[in-house]
Amino acid sequence: MLDIINAMKLSKTVVALHKRHSAPAYLFDCDALTRRVAAIQSALPRNCTLCYAVKANPFLVRNLFNSNSFVDNASAADTARAHPLKAEACSRGELELCLADGVPSAQIVFSGVMKTGDDIRRAMEAGVGTITLESIEQARMLLEQSAITKSGTSVILRLGSGSQFGMSETDYEECLKLLSANPAINMMGVHYFTGTQKRIAKTKEEVAMISAFARRHNFDLVEYGAGAYYEYYGKQEHGSEQNALNAQDAADVDEIKRIASLIESANDTQDIKSWVIELGRYIAAPVGYYITRIMDVKEQYVICDGGINHVNYYGSMVGMKKPRVIHVKTGNGDGESAATSGVVQEATGGVQKYTVCGSLCTFNDVLLRSMELDSPAVGDYLVFCDIGAYSVTESMYLFLSHTAPAVYEMCGGKATIRRQPMETYMLNH
Amino acid sequence: MDKLLDILKELKPDVDFENETSLIDGSLLDSFDIVQLVGQLNDAFDVEIGAADIIPDNFNSAAAMKAMIDRLSE
Numbered sequence: 001m002l003d004i005i006n007a008m009k010l011s012k013t014v015v016a017l018h019k020r021h022s023a024p025a026y027l028f029d030c031d032a033l034t035r036r037v038a039a040i041q042s043a044l045p046r047n048c049t050l051c052y053a054v055k056a057n058p059f060l061v062r063n064l065f066n067s068n069s070f071v072d073n074a075s076a077a078d079t080a081r082a083h084p085l086k087a088e089a090c091s092r093g094e095l096e097l098c099l100a101d102g103v104p105s106a107q108i109v110f111s112g113v114m115k116t117g118d119d120i121r122r123a124m125e126a127g128v129g130t131i132t133l134e135s136i137e138q139a140r141m142l143l144e145q146s147a148i149t150k151s152g153t154s155v156i157l158r159l160g161s162g163s164q165f166g167m168s169e170t171d172y173e174e175c176l177k178l179l180s181a182n183p184a185i186n187m188m189g190v191h192y193f194t195g196t197q198k199r200i201a202k203t204k205e206e207v208a209m210i211s212a213f214a215r216r217h218n219f220d221l222v223e224y225g226a227g228a229y230y231e232y233y234g235k236q237e238h239g240s241e242q243n244a245l246n247a248q249d250a251a252d253v254d255e256i257k258r259i260a261s262l263i264e265s266a267n268d269t270q271d272i273k274s275w276v277i278e279l280g281r282y283i284a285a286p287v288g289y290y291i292t293r294i295m296d297v298k299e300q301y302v303i304c305d306g307g308i309n310h311v312n313y314y315g316s317m318v319g320m321k322k323p324r325v326i327h328v329k330t331g332n333g334d335g336e337s338a339a340t341s342g343v344v345q346e347a348t349g350g351v352q353k354y355t356v357c358g359s360l361c362t363f364n365d366v367l368l369r370s371m372e373l374d375s376p377a378v379g380d381y382l383v384f385c386d387i388g389a390y391s392v393t394e395s396m397y398l399f400l401s402h403t404a405p406a407v408y409e410m411c412g413g414k415a416t417i418r419r420q421p422m423e424t425y426m427l428n429h
Numbered sequence: 430m431d432k433l434l435d436i437l438k439e440l441k442p443d444v445d446f447e448n449e450t451s452l453i454d455g456s457l458l459d460s461f462d463i464v465q466l467v468g469q470l471n472d473a474f475d476v477e478i479g480a481a482d483i484i485p486d487n488f489n490s491a492a493a494m495k496a497m498i499d500r501l502s503e
Binding site: 315316317318319320321355363366369370 | 453456458459460463464480481483484485488
């Protein structure tokens, strides 16, 4: 099944987007996002609700919670009604973003290892559906705010796993005692998340452990961050348009099916009433593209107008691992014919290994250590695929005061701008 | 080779460096490991591993790393 953005359209589109501002750009495919979320929700067992981890890509929130997104997809609309999607906000900023972008407050989970009393009060007054507590101190702050606002809320307590997140079993018991004194606080269940890109064997252990924990405490709910594994560096043809076609289809959610069967098993053995499954990277990764222009080619070096100030792939190993990248040739040196010619794929026999670098004055700015490209030229474009998760917010925009990239979204084949390119030097002085 | 294996084992005790040939391709080392390792190898063997040397072929196995170090020592 081909994605709505087929290779030819993508190439023409991305070149036009870069040309608008002569700056690198991110593009998020909202149609693919809708299909992916619907596929994940369909694959999960009946007693599961999907929760989107906003930190993976906050730009996707508006579309995920806009019911108009489902206008062309009736089965996705049905799933949305049966299992209203949640959003996990892990900071005051993310909370404000969710509220501003129209997430119904009952569908917000307010988490975060660092919360102020003010943040908690804001969440309570906004009527968020769930507040996560990570420590005795956070429980204490909640009780204080509950007294001040004369209101309550529903909470989940995060169990620790040997890091700065969550609490020990001893602290957990103390929290439960503290909170039980306030009838306005509804103890819903346990929260658990240990990390991203998880191998299924580890997931199996975790699901078994956390469901047994929930059963011991008679919790109706387990809220679990699955950290489902997304394959960034699989089989691909370097530089080829074929990558857009081979790139993981949005509705391909095999890893979720594997996780679903583990959850079904826990449902049977531990009689768990309901789950909230948190996913971020797994939802967002395949729906994002990053476009950068080749500005210089010398010996084996290709210099782009983007770089590691904009691009961050998990596990890339300082650029040794190669994600799916499409080389869009423009037919001449200055890119003038880009919009009309789109892609010119000529077999010139000039395939060699290049080191693809960004614009930063640091030896570290290497996007791809050793990449086969066919006669890259000034004015060509490189489109990085599978970059929908984290990269757009995780990269060091401010370093060396380069222009921050534009952000576009594509809905129904039409691209609209979400964020103009920005001069970062204005933040740096 | 012993000196190299000592450094590798201290970095990642659970990996079988004597036999592994897919340290990068198999994601057995991560980005932090590479950055640390380059620094340690430069110090221990008095070489300068440059950007051009940081490719999977040079880091996929202990033998490959040894060959790179020998080349840089010439």
